Amino acid sequence: MFCSGCGQALAAGQPVCPQCGRPVAAPPPPAVPNLAFEVANYANRVRALSTVWFIYGGLSLALGIVGLAFANSFLNGGGFWMHGPWAHGNFPFGPGFGSAIIHFAWVMVVLRSGLALVAGWGLMERAPWGRVVAIVAAFLSILKIPLGTALAIWTLVTLLGYRNTSLYDQL
Template sequence: MAACPRCGAPLMSVPPPTYPGFQFELAAYASKMRALSTVWFIYGALALVFGVIGMAFADAWLANRGFWMHGPFAHGGFPFWFGPQIIRFGWMYVIARAGLAIMAGYGLMERAPWGRIVAIIAAVVNLIKFPFGTAIAIWTLVMLLGYRNTTLYDRLTQA
């Protein structure tokens, strides 16, 4: 507690003045979060569509045509079950990555407290998906990391 420099009497603590443009900054941040969540929805939907098309092609071409049994890997030492397991892993990866992107979009759109964490995880997962995944990931990390952005997002969840 501070004291008066003349008489030494204790001074009342005064709350700090409000930030003059905070409501404007919060509204601008909310519109940026809306745009970011929309982009995550679009990216998740496109990842799901192109992933399903790619995995359906890979499944039809590689597994059902006997590529693993009669193709270039037939004498390479791979067991007969290796190909179908790779295809199953690919399906799980496509669905998990698209689902994570859609969940990030939903969490940011609803301003849920868990939405920020899911979006950061989705951004880290999609950093290696050059160029679009990398761009969305960098945008997400810039918008959600740091003290200022954390405070703004917390205020959005309270509003």
């Protein structure tokens, strides 16, 4: 090590230059984060994202079951509170129209919730297909305002792009 003022050779740990009295330059700052740090940081973000996909899938399933129970009661049961032209299954397209709607809605709820749970599992396992499934699930849930939209944006920002693709491949 040499003095930055006069060029005199300095011993290690010497606070000032013995010739000119100039203080020794501060040590260089610590090294910038390397690839291992970036991959570890990205792995934590992917783990958090997968946890939220699990929560979203379970919440979608639970709310879908509750909503479809009410819809089934409304469309097919009628009950004492249903009065009007559709009372007791008198639908314009036939008596089985209400149950057909309910069956279709059940399939959609199970598929949407299943896709969210599979996306969470794929991201948690860091499987190569998990990234693709999560991106597809994000595009399909982007119109589910507000939770689906927020989760979709977070997923797309986290998983898309060259840098994120290469970091995910490193996992």
